[in-house]
Amino acid sequence: MQMQSFGAAMTVTGSMHLLTLGNKKILVDCGMFQGGDDLEKRNYETFPFDPAELDAVILTHAHLDHVGRLPLLVKRGFGGAVYCTPPTAALAETVLLDSARLQVEGYKQDLRHARRQGKADEEVPPPLYEEADIHRTLALLRPRLEFGKTETVAGIRVTPQRAGHILGSAYLLIESPDGRLLMSGDLGNRESGLQLDFTPPPVVDAVVIETTYANRTHKPWAATLGEFSEALRDSVRSNGKILIPSFAIERAQVILYTLKGLMDAGEVPRIPVFLDSPMATRATNEYFEYGDELIPQVRDALRGGEDPFRPSTLHVVPTSAESQRLNKYDGPAIIMAGNGMMTGGRIQHHLKHNLWKPSTNLIIVSYQSPTSLGGKIVAGAESVRIMGEDIAVRAKVHTIGGFSAHADQDDLLAFLSTTGNPHVWLVHGEVGVMAEFVPVLAGKGLKGDIMPDHQTVDLLGPGFKDGKPDGLVIPAAPRDVAKAEGGE
Ligand SMILES: [Zn+2]
Known part of the structure; x- marks a missing residue:
């Protein structure tokens, strides 16, 4: 049961996780990096895998930082099925069409600026995708996931459950011969919002969990x-x-x-x-x-x-x-x-x-x-x-x-309280925040590890010493910045 993260690893945005389960490759989310030029330039990186070789894609929810690079994946050769809940499919259409429009408008504006500066048109990066790419992408959506109902995705048993984050948001129970895995997607704030609370998860062997707010408690x-x-x-x-x-x-x-x-x-x-x-x-x-x-x-x-x-x-x-x-x-x-x-x-x-x-x-x-x-x-x-x-x-x-639409530390611990004694992998958080959460997990008897960027990890393996990959420098967790949503 291996995973590589190409987004939302040691950062809060760009969620994209590649699972290798036996000989199957499943991508969970295909999000865009948001939040300033340094992060957003990562959207132009080539995929570190061949999109045509993926067996399937599953979307946890329709926020841009979880779906925004899907049209690019399709443009670069992915033609398989994309599984999601019906509301996620409906919202993804709105989100992706808007994203394509912004891409094209941004490109035209950059082109005007570049020409006034005497630069060649080729110096301006083209839009990541356009409206035609969105229609090809939407045709691949399979809005068949229903909360509590097991679906077979590329031969793997996947059960979506209510995540309570936004309309249609799901977390995933993934069962392979090696073990049982939970992918949290984004989890909801149980105190506010329009969504019902997340469903208590079952006992599993490993959990990949978002940590946007893992070091704080929301105000009542x-x-x-x-x-x-x-x-x-x-x-x-x-x-x-x-x-x-x-x-x-x-x-x-x-x-x-x-x-x-x-x-x-x-x-x-x-x-x-x-x-x-x-x-x-x-x-x-x-x-x-x-x-x-x-x-x-x-x-x-x-x-x-x-x-x-x-x-x-x-x-x-x-x-x-x-x-x-x-x-x-x-x-x-x-x-x-x-x-x-x-x-x-x-x-x-x-x-x-x-x-x-x-x-x-x-x-x-x-x-x-x-x-x-x-x-x-x-x-x-x-x-x-x-x-x-x-x-x-x-x-x-x-x-x-x-x-915030995101779980705080109490919500995250409540989520983990029914999962038995799994190996917990932290994603979708700032490094300093995750570093504060690892000892909190240890206090609950749980082994927590910060998911590294790009590196392949065995989700059921021994993990890292002190919860962090070798050589990782941990900045202090920011406390004075309003937090909630990874990108969108
Ligand atoms: Zn979200």
Whole structure:
């Protein structure tokens, strides 16, 4: 039972794990690196295996950092089946079409810049893929995975279970003649969100587990709501804008649902809410479609014909031109826009027009890679460069980790509490965070190892001394950066 990780190994983004089980090769997730140029240039690396030789691909969920390089895999020769749950297939279509559009737009912009600098067109890297590649990819999706039902994938028994992270998200029980393995995908935060809690897993021999938040505990939900409400009231008092950079899937719906609840309860004033993210609007439609999957209060509201994601003051902003017009809008208002780490998208022009004003509140509800624009703001930068201009950071910056869609340390330990005595392999975390989690696992009698990048490991083998591969230098775990979502 061997595994090589080509993403989300010693980092939080780009999930891609190659399992070799007997003579079968199965790729679990095929994600994009997100969160600043240094990480994102890894998307251009060639695959360190022949895509045509894979027997199958399984997707745990539809976040871009778990599906974003799938069209590239297809472009480079993969033509087999891609297994996932039906909601994951639906969301993957939205996510991948948006990704292709951004790729092509980014390429055209880089080309214009390069030409003005007198460079040759060939110096600009082409888009990773285009819309035609997405359609070829979507044709390979087999949305046959159902929670609790065993499916045979390339001759291997695979049982998906509810992971509680986003709509359709699964963790996988993989049974081979060598042993039983759990691949966690991303696990949900049991205290917040719209998803039912993850299903307690069975006893296994090895676990590959995400560790985004493995060194911390989320604030209780009541405190999170209090902090969020206070930031909203403060903006109304100072007549300022409230900017919420938001990922389109799950976080946007959680924020809309929370805003509606707070407004209906009279906890916060009914100020305008602008949803400035066409992708979030499309993703919300899938939450309607698969409403039976959601927590009872949301499911029942949907069955009763209500829209739990629509505060009475909601305005959907379809076009970029309308988005630009918001810059002239006077008075307090909530603007939700992508992308979540502020490295691109409509949030950038809102930041440019509002970040320098002390009356603005910037509410950060998701993971910010330290190298991203969001990461720099959270770390206390006094000025940041946005769309070619230096902008002073005078806004009040709130980081509210309780909205995270990711498990915290307590959730991760609860997940592992029913798995017996497996060998635990840590992925999808910053190295410093994982290094703090290894001794916590040891305290529970579990052998934990940091999964190395690219290196082949025997998941049932002895692992590493002190939980880390030889020669690994461990940086201190960052504590001052809002964390939640690996990339998306
Ligand atoms: Zn995720």
